[in-house]
Amino acid sequence: MKATAIAPSNIAFIKYWGRKDEELRLPENGSIAMNLSNLQTITTVEFIPELKNDEMAIDGKKETGVGLKRVIRHLNRIRSLTKIKSMAKAVSENNFPRATGLSSSASGFAALTLAASKAAGLDLNEKELSILARQGSGSACRSIPSGFVEWLDGNTNSTSCAISIFPEDYWQILDVVVIVSYEKKEILTSEGQKLAKSSIFFPLRQRLIKNKIKECKRLIKNKDFRRFGELIEAEALELHAVMLTSEPSLIYWLPFTIKLINQVKSWRKEGIEVYFTLNTGQNLHLIVEEKDKDIIVKKLKKFKEIIKVIVNKPSIGARLTNKHLF
Amino acid sequence: MKATAIAPSNIAFIKYWGRKDEELRLPENGSIAMNLSNLQTITTVEFIPELKNDEMAIDGKKETGVGLKRVIRHLNRIRSLTKIKSMAKAVSENNFPRATGLSSSASGFAALTLAASKAAGLDLNEKELSILARQGSGSACRSIPSGFVEWLDGNTNSTSCAISIFPEDYWQILDVVVIVSYEKKEILTSEGQKLAKSSIFFPLRQRLIKNKIKECKRLIKNKDFRRFGELIEAEALELHAVMLTSEPSLIYWLPFTIKLINQVKSWRKEGIEVYFTLNTGQNLHLIVEEKDKDIIVKKLKKFKEIIKVIVNKPSIGARLTNKHLF
Numbered sequence: 001m002k003a004t005a006i007a008p009s010n011i012a013f014i015k016y017w018g019r020k021d022e023e024l025r026l027p028e029n030g031s032i033a034m035n036l037s038n039l040q041t042i043t044t045v046e047f048i049p050e051l052k053n054d055e056m057a058i059d060g061k062k063e064t065g066v067g068l069k070r071v072i073r074h075l076n077r078i079r080s081l082t083k084i085k086s087m088a089k090a091v092s093e094n095n096f097p098r099a100t101g102l103s104s105s106a107s108g109f110a111a112l113t114l115a116a117s118k119a120a121g122l123d124l125n126e127k128e129l130s131i132l133a134r135q136g137s138g139s140a141c142r143s144i145p146s147g148f149v150e151w152l153d154g155n156t157n158s159t160s161c162a163i164s165i166f167p168e169d170y171w172q173i174l175d176v177v178v179i180v181s182y183e184k185k186e187i188l189t190s191e192g193q194k195l196a197k198s199s200i201f202f203p204l205r206q207r208l209i210k211n212k213i214k215e216c217k218r219l220i221k222n223k224d225f226r227r228f229g230e231l232i233e234a235e236a237l238e239l240h241a242v243m244l245t246s247e248p249s250l251i252y253w254l255p256f257t258i259k260l261i262n263q264v265k266s267w268r269k270e271g272i273e274v275y276f277t278l279n280t281g282q283n284l285h286l287i288v289e290e291k292d293k294d295i296i297v298k299k300l301k302k303f304k305e306i307i308k309v310i311v312n313k314p315s316i317g318a319r320l321t322n323k324h325l326f
Numbered sequence: 327m328k329a330t331a332i333a334p335s336n337i338a339f340i341k342y343w344g345r346k347d348e349e350l351r352l353p354e355n356g357s358i359a360m361n362l363s364n365l366q367t368i369t370t371v372e373f374i375p376e377l378k379n380d381e382m383a384i385d386g387k388k389e390t391g392v393g394l395k396r397v398i399r400h401l402n403r404i405r406s407l408t409k410i411k412s413m414a415k416a417v418s419e420n421n422f423p424r425a426t427g428l429s430s431s432a433s434g435f436a437a438l439t440l441a442a443s444k445a446a447g448l449d450l451n452e453k454e455l456s457i458l459a460r461q462g463s464g465s466a467c468r469s470i471p472s473g474f475v476e477w478l479d480g481n482t483n484s485t486s487c488a489i490s491i492f493p494e495d496y497w498q499i500l501d502v503v504v505i506v507s508y509e510k511k512e513i514l515t516s517e518g519q520k521l522a523k524s525s526i527f528f529p530l531r532q533r534l535i536k537n538k539i540k541e542c543k544r545l546i547k548n549k550d551f552r553r554f555g556e557l558i559e560a561e562a563l564e565l566h567a568v569m570l571t572s573e574p575s576l577i578y579w580l581p582f583t584i585k586l587i588n589q590v591k592s593w594r595k596e597g598i599e600v601y602f603t604l605n606t607g608q609n610l611h612l613i614v615e616e617k618d619k620d621i622i623v624k625k626l627k628k629f630k631e632i633i634k635v636i637v638n639k640p641s642i643g644a645r646l647t648n649k650h651l652f
Contacts, residue, residue, distance in 0.1 A: 200534065201527045201567065208526065237575050241527065241567035249563050251588065255581030262577065 002046035003118035007110035007318035009039035009103040013232040018196030025138040029209045030153035033142045036312035043092040043111035044325040045119045051087035058092045074136040091325040109136030110143035114318045130161035146317040168314040176286040179308040180256045189280040195246040229275030236277040254282040256305045328372035329444035333436035333644035335365035335429040339558040344522030351464040355535045356479035359468045362638035369418040369437035370651040371445045377413035384418045400462040417651040435462035436469035436644045456487035472642040494640040502612040505634040515606040521572040555601030562603040580608040582631045
């Protein structure tokens with residue numbers, strides 16, 4: 001009745017923004033992402049008959065309120081697939097800060113899904129796990145399969161899941177995560193998602209995104225780094241253009257975000273092939289090839305505003321481990 | 327053969343971005359702006375028979391290259407309306423820095439148009455001056471008439487000009503200009519304009535902008551400050567969303583731009599009615615009512631990043647003066 005899972009966070013190259021079903025977390029569009037080797041959540045779950053209520057601790061702190069309710073709903077989904085009536089104890093640890101745009105809810109709900117389903121005696125396949133994880137946190141479905149993944153834009157609960165499109169060793173590109181703030185976001189991604197449709201630009205984005213996904217997959221397949229970089233950078237800016245034009249406007253950037261974006265552009269003029277992408281957090285993701293990693297990390301170390309730099313390779317997806325947290 | 331004119335810069339509430347005719351500087355859409363009492367250019371022009379070439383000095387520095395060519399083309403337009411063959415000497419002074427997003431080309435070409443046409447013996451009416459000024463620099467046509475102005479979206483040279491929609495004393499709102507950098511822009515507005523159509527969002531913006539202009543005029547007429555503020559802020563963000571999604575992407579913001587935008591939002595939460603707008607420069611324009619001016623200026627003074635704050639009332643348009651610069 002106890003199991004532990006490790007799951008990676010992931011960085012989306014083509015973004016998930018807007019839902020066609022809030023309850024099931026069905027996205028308005030498909031997305032493409034890469035799982036990250038050094039942003040991980042490890043979670044142990046045990047169903048304990050004597051327990052009165054579900055309990056969850058994350059990074060040593062007990063979850064309460066809305067956060068706990070979201071976990072309980074997820075455990076209920078898993079219990080409903082079994083005969084288990086027991087409450088669960090869950091303990092989770094991230095090796096990176098939460099709610100700062102590093103997708104801790106992706107790795108968190110992926111790890112919780114795998115650990116809880118295993119602890120409940122289930123032996124779900126990748127698709128089943130991905131579907132379940134999605135209902136906890138949309139982008140968590142992408143943290144189940146390995147390497148480069150596509151979240152298929154399904155119209156039903158049983159068709160909206162992520163699959164691996166290329167394994168983790170297919171292309172050695174790196175995501176250099178630049179942490180500029182540990183401050184929690186004012187508007188959580190989950191709330192921001194609801195505003196997607198309030199942007200006048202959202203419908204047009206939707207109309208063009210299927211082709212963009214196709215193009216992104218083609219560029220990964222061909223390992224065409226320059227055009228891939230240009231595509232994902234334009235995609236990130238398009239996402240933020242949609243956010244800027246939401247009502248109310250969503251501005252997730254920090255002053256340093258602008259500084260670093262401009263810096264990336266000028267590094268490219270110097271001949272270094274580096275591109276950025278960013279989500280609903282202040283932190284940036286710089287995408288580079290292995291050959292340019294050292295020079296970029298060295299350049300980043302000169303900025304006093306940067307708290308931490310985390311270099312990620314493409315990673316395998318969620319997996320079980322024997323190292324329980326309790 | 328000598329005349330001197332003063333012209334105000336202006337701040338657009340509904341923006342001019344994209345041209346349907348590069349040569350005539352016919353805009354893709356109409357715009358709404360307010361002339362500014364404390365951002366001014368004064369220009370003296372004299373046609374001098376002995377002069378070999380047109381000469382122009384701005385803020386004590388001789389114009390050369392592309393800048394001078396643009397002035398010569400404008401003087402040629404004026405000469406072509408007369409029998410004058412002489413070259414001109416022009417001297418111009420701004421009371422604010424150029425090419426930092428404060429529309430020095432608007433006040434500059436408005437003052438040049440009035441001074442040069444008068445020096446050439448012409449006695450043009452407001453419409454004729456506005457049409458001429460537009461050909462020098464699009465937004466300069468708005469600096470000719472007084473107060474709150476509309477640049478009419480004409481399809482021909484003779485129909486695209488600005489008119490006053492409300493006089494300068496109609497509504498006492500202020501534009502508090504926050505100067506955060508005297509650095510020249512990397513991409514001049516005039517060049518950026520050419521990229522407008524490369525944004526996938528541009529056509530939709532165009533489709534909706536006529537109604538936005540109508541709504542903006544209605545809100546000024548009704549002096550509905552809150553809704554006016556919300557409208558112009560959303561409009562500025564929409565403009566920047568279009569720029570972000572251009573190819574290549576245009577990012578005119580500085581780190582402090584983001585800081586101040588977020589600050590404005592939080593001042594509103596404190597109950598101060600202040601809204602922002604911004605053009606293709608790093609500097610911000612905060613729009614407030616007279617009653618909130620002092621508190622905003624006081625709050626702004628606490629930021630070490632701010633070089634200067636200039637408070638502007640609605641201003642009269644371009645006018646002649648006897649105080650020649652030479």
